[in-house]
Amino acid sequence: xxxxxxxxxxxxxxxxxxxxxxxxxxxxxxxxxxxxxxxxxxxxxxxxxxxxxxxxxxxxxxxxxxxxxxxxxxxxxxxxxxxxxxxxxxxxxxxxxxxxxxxxxxxxxxxxxxxxxxxxxxxxxxxxxxxxxxxxxxxxxxxxxxxxxxxxxxxxxxxxxxxxxxxxxxxxxxxxxxxxxxxxxxxxxxxxxxxxxxxxxxxxxxxxxxxxxxxxxxxxxxxxxxxxxxxxxxxxxxxxxxxxxxxxxxxxxxxxxxxxxxxxxxxxxxxxxxxxxxxxxxxxxxxxxxxxxxxxxxxxxxxxxxxxxxxxxxxxxxxxxxxxxxxxxxxxxxxxxxxxxxxxxxxxxxxxxxxxxxxxxxxxxxxxxxxxxxxxxxxxxxxxxxxxxxxxxxxxxxxxxxxxxxxxxxxxxxx
Amino acid sequence: xxxxxxxxxxxxxxxxxxxxxxxxxxxxxxxxxxxxxxxxxxxxxxxxxxxxxxxxxxxxxxxxxxxxxxxxxxxxxxxxxxxxxxxxxxxxxxxxxxxxxxxxxxxxxxxxxxxxxxxxxxxxxxxxxxxxxxxxxxxxxxxxxxxxxxxxxxxxxxxxxxxxxxxxxxxxxxxxxxxxxxxxxxxxxxxxxxxxxxxxxxxxxxxxxxxxxxxxxxxxxxxxxxxxxxxxxxxxxxxxxxxxxxxxxxxxxxxxxxxxxxxxxxxxxxxxxxxxxxxxxxxxxxxxxxxxxxxxxxxxx
Numbered sequence: 001x002x003x004x005x006x007x008x009x010x011x012x013x014x015x016x017x018x019x020x021x022x023x024x025x026x027x028x029x030x031x032x033x034x035x036x037x038x039x040x041x042x043x044x045x046x047x048x049x050x051x052x053x054x055x056x057x058x059x060x061x062x063x064x065x066x067x068x069x070x071x072x073x074x075x076x077x078x079x080x081x082x083x084x085x086x087x088x089x090x091x092x093x094x095x096x097x098x099x100x101x102x103x104x105x106x107x108x109x110x111x112x113x114x115x116x117x118x119x120x121x122x123x124x125x126x127x128x129x130x131x132x133x134x135x136x137x138x139x140x141x142x143x144x145x146x147x148x149x150x151x152x153x154x155x156x157x158x159x160x161x162x163x164x165x166x167x168x169x170x171x172x173x174x175x176x177x178x179x180x181x182x183x184x185x186x187x188x189x190x191x192x193x194x195x196x197x198x199x200x201x202x203x204x205x206x207x208x209x210x211x212x213x214x215x216x217x218x219x220x221x222x223x224x225x226x227x228x229x230x231x232x233x234x235x236x237x238x239x240x241x242x243x244x245x246x247x248x249x250x251x252x253x254x255x256x257x258x259x260x261x262x263x264x265x266x267x268x269x270x271x272x273x274x275x276x277x278x279x280x281x282x283x284x285x286x287x288x289x290x291x292x293x294x295x296x297x298x299x300x301x302x303x304x305x306x307x308x309x310x311x312x313x314x315x316x317x318x319x320x321x322x323x324x325x326x327x328x329x330x331x332x333x334x335x336x337x338x339x340x341x342x343x344x345x346x347x348x349x350x351x352x353x354x355x356x357x358x359x360x361x362x363x364x365x366x367x368x369x370x371x372x373x374x375x376x377x378x379x380x381x382x383x384x385x386x387x388x389x390x391x392x393x394x395x396x397x398x399x400x401x402x403x404x405x406x407x408x409x410x411x412x413x414x415x
Numbered sequence: 416x417x418x419x420x421x422x423x424x425x426x427x428x429x430x431x432x433x434x435x436x437x438x439x440x441x442x443x444x445x446x447x448x449x450x451x452x453x454x455x456x457x458x459x460x461x462x463x464x465x466x467x468x469x470x471x472x473x474x475x476x477x478x479x480x481x482x483x484x485x486x487x488x489x490x491x492x493x494x495x496x497x498x499x500x501x502x503x504x505x506x507x508x509x510x511x512x513x514x515x516x517x518x519x520x521x522x523x524x525x526x527x528x529x530x531x532x533x534x535x536x537x538x539x540x541x542x543x544x545x546x547x548x549x550x551x552x553x554x555x556x557x558x559x560x561x562x563x564x565x566x567x568x569x570x571x572x573x574x575x576x577x578x579x580x581x582x583x584x585x586x587x588x589x590x591x592x593x594x595x596x597x598x599x600x601x602x603x604x605x606x607x608x609x610x611x612x613x614x615x616x617x618x619x620x621x622x623x624x625x626x627x628x629x630x631x632x633x634x635x636x637x638x639x640x641x642x643x644x645x646x647x648x649x650x651x652x653x654x655x656x657x658x659x660x661x662x663x664x665x666x667x668x669x670x671x672x673x674x675x676x677x678x679x680x681x682x683x684x685x686x687x688x689x690x691x692x693x694x695x696x697x698x699x700x701x702x703x704x705x706x707x708x709x710x711x712x713x714x715x716x
Contacts, residue, residue: 003422003602031689072558073551075604082422084602096579103581227435231468239467245432245583274463285424286431286464299439323579337584340436399584406588408578 004210007086007101007134009125010111015142019111019182020074020087021052023204026189029076030055049183071097080208095356095371096323098128099411103397107136107210109203114147114179118160123357126161130168131319131356131373131413133390136210137175140203144195145181151197154179167358170390178203219248219392221283222310222385223303224339229288241272241288242297244340247394251289252280256306259297260385265306266293300341302385310385310395315348317377317415318389320368324402324409327367328376334409335401336378339394342401344381351375375415389413423611426603427460432583433562433599434464437544438471440587441595444544445502447533448474450486451663452619453548453600455493456608459617460599461546462497472546473500477533479525479665480507481644486663489620504536523646524668534570537594544587546597552604563587564596572596605661606686613679623682625659625674636670661686 010016021038024030030038034055042051055074074085086101102108108129112122129137139161147153158177165175178187179198186192189204201209229241251257255268271278272288281287289303297303304310322328328347336345353362353374368374389396400410437444446461448454461470476490494501506528509515514535515528537545551558561577563585578586587595600608612619629640631651638645640653644666647653658671659682676682 003425073602074558075552075602077604077606082604082607100579100581226432227439227465229465229468233467236467241467243435243464245428272466274466284428286428286435288466335588337586339584340439394582397582397584399581399586401586401588406586406590408580408586411579411581 003082003084004107004207005084005086005105006107006109006207007088007098007105007129008109008111009088009098009102009129010142011113011116011119011121014111014113015053015182016087016111017053017055018051019109019140019142019180019188020085021055022182022185022188023085024055024074024076025050025052026185027076027078027204052182071101078204078208083207095124095128096321098125099132099321099323102129102132102134103411105134107138107207108134109138109140112139112141112157112161114141114143114150114153114157117153117157118164120357122161123164126164126168127356127358127373128321130170130173131321133170133172133393135173137173138203138206139175139177141177141179142182144179144186145184149179149186149194151195154198164358176200176206178206219387219395220308221249221251221305222247222387222392222395223251223289224341225297225299225301225303226340227299228297239290240294241290242303243286243288244303245286246281246283248283248392250280250282251303251305253278257291257303258306258309259291259295260302260304260309260312261383262296262301264293264295266291266295268292302341304385310387310392312383312385314380314383315378316380316384316386317351317375318398318412319354319415320374320376320400320410320412322368322370322372322374322410324407325370326402326409327369328374328400328410329367333403335403336380336384336398336412337401338384338386338398341384343384344403345378345400346380348377348379351377376412386414388415420610420614423607423614426600426607427463427611429602430457430460430599431464433585433597434461434546436585436587437546437597437599438465440585441544443540443542444472444546444597445475445540445542446470446472446546447548448476448490448501449548449664450476450482450490450620451548452608452612452623453550455617455619456600456603456611457546457548458493458497458499459611459615470497470499473502475502475504475536475540475542475545477529477536478503478505478507479529479667480505481525481666483620483622483639483660483663483666484642485620485622489618493618502536502540504532504539506532508532509535521646521648524665526665526668529665530570537570542594543589544595544597546599548600549598550603550605550608551598551601560598560601562598562601564598565589566594566596568592570594606683609679609683609686613683619679620663622660622663625657625677625681627655628658628671629653630656630658630671637672638670639666642666 008016038054041054072087076083088098088101110125141157180187187202191202223244225242225244227243229243231239253268269290269292271281330347333346335342350365353365356373387395396414398412399408402409506525509532515531561580630637631640631653659674660671676685
């Protein structure tokens with residue numbers, strides 16, 4: 001069993017926090033003291049129901065305004081799986097948090113208010129999940145209790161959403177529609193008798209069956225060297241190990257490898273995980289590798305299999321999601337952090353802005369503002385070793401760092 | 416529930432990756448060590464991250480002077496066995512220097528006072544990264560914490576202006592005077608930590624296991640009546656109970672729970688079945704609904 005990370009997306013008041021609170025409550029994941037705190041506060045505010053959103057809205061400002069303004073991580077587990085839910089805000093201005101939440105998630109829940117149907121925000125949420133190639137999407141049509149559990153309403157919303165699906169780039173997504181009421185607990189964890197016309201699974205039943213085995217498994221092995229381990233002790237006098245995480249596929253002892261950027265060839269001698277020696281390092285494991293030959297390898301270099309090289313280039317074009325209030329403009333300089341590798345980059349050209357609601361592109365662009373998504377070409381001061389995002393989730397993505405404020409100001413997906 | 420270990424393994428791989436990023440991206444990192452199970456877990460993860468080399472940063476303990484004696488003994492032994500450097504800075508010194516004032520009365524604690532001592536120590540040693548064992552599942556303000564969390568000159572957390580963290584990428588770029596708090600076990604739950612301790616057979620201080628202790632009851636919680644650290648009214652009667660501690664912070668704000676769990680496997684089982692959260696026994700969080708967030712803004716861990 002592994003951890004399933006799920007991102008949630010919905011507009012203001014779609015009831016995201018309530019939905020998560022409901023999942024926690026119905027799976028008995030809320031401890032007595034947390035439940036007491038929710039009961040107490042709900043009562044103080046004069047509600048005649050339990051306000052489950054209180055379980056997740058962690059910051060004072062959020063509790064005051066009754067909205068979610070930052071990504072919160074919520075943990076629960078069933079007999080079958082451990083879950084991490086990234087509760088991401090639905091406001092237009094917080095799109096960056098949604099991109100952030102989706103970047104580490106294998107599945108997404110998009111919430112739609114049954115009374116409002118598919119709105120512009122829904123388009124954006126779907127667009128971002130598509131841009132980030134999130135594999136499993138659940139469209140939870142919420143507040144069904146407020147539309148008399150109408151099958152007709154559900155079908156209308158489903159049809160509207162399906163119209164969106166034809167516009168997406170990434171067709172590999174699995175999309176599932178579920179009518180729910182988070183407030184009443186219908187079809188969240190437990191099946192309801194209010195919607196006999198719906199024969200599918202409840203939300204949790206569906207999540208329990210998601211197979212996340214291959215989500216990060218696309219691509220070939222890439223091993224960025226994080227840290228050079230040199231113990232300089234008597235026992236390990238000549239030890240020179242390369243510590244890092246394996247991405248994409250496995251690496252094994254005896255594999256012919258190439259070190260980038262020097263393109264020096266060698267073979268994998270040993271794979272250490274702490275004091276154990278492994279025959280194979282599987283994807284996403286943090287290991288230490290030694291090589292047969294005494295060659296110069298340092299942090300930021302990448303070890304790959306011979307004959308399976310990424311693109312080695314000083315420029316690339318990517319879809320960038322901008323996250324800062326200061327605009328991205330042509331000619332300006334940023335630090336590109338690609339995995340663990342940081343290089344200086346200059347914006348060579350902004351090709352077009354992409355409307356994240358599937359309404360087309362703008363080709364006349366001078367600058368990219370917060371929450372904009374645009375196709376941009378960067379020139380770098382030294383080469384990086386990348387794959388296209390569609391072929392390699394980790395080796396095809398990067399973040400942009402402002403050289404003055406040091407803030408993370410954007411994220412990009414290499415085309 | 417019989418779970419296999421693959422989910423613990425993936426959390427471990429993530430934490431080791433974070434440890435290595437800290438060592439690579441910062442000049443003077445430090446691991447904040449309290450003697451509690453979370454910081455003991457961090458030490459284990461750091462050992463694994465850099466093997467066969469030693470951990471390339473020191474440990475630092477901000478000592479409230481109100482520790483359980485078992486914790487201090489344990490700390491000193493661990494440091495010696497692993498050949499690590501340990502820095503200790505005392506809250507008592509901050510009090511003596513007049514920088515902070517000791518709280519008095521029924522709910523007095525040195526927990527808040529630690530912040531000043533910590534910030535002074537960060538400045539003294541010019542630490543640019545402090546590794547801590549906070550977890551997102553502990554408390555709802557902590558649920559919003561990043562893995563690399565930037566603090567300004569005053570140690571303050573600007574929760575509304577946090578750096579987004581995408582994929583695995585950790586941005587440790589900072590200005591002079593800023594520092595980063597690093598939380599490698601952000602995504603672990605209390606049960607995950609215990610399962611890891613069990614799986615790795617990690618030694619932990621004896622107060623985590625059921626033992627007989629002189630205690631008294633207040634507000635439905637069980638307080639240690641030994642060592643005279645916790646303020647006790649005369650009418651509060653001392654009794655002996657079989658208890659253990661779920662967290663081992665400052666004695667003055669850490670309550671015990673009734674338990675007969677004498678081994679790690681029993682503790683794991685107890686936590687699985689528990690319906691009270693870990694911090695439910697921490698009075699410092701109960702001061703107000705926003706207690707943790709306020710302390711964090713001021714620089715508390």
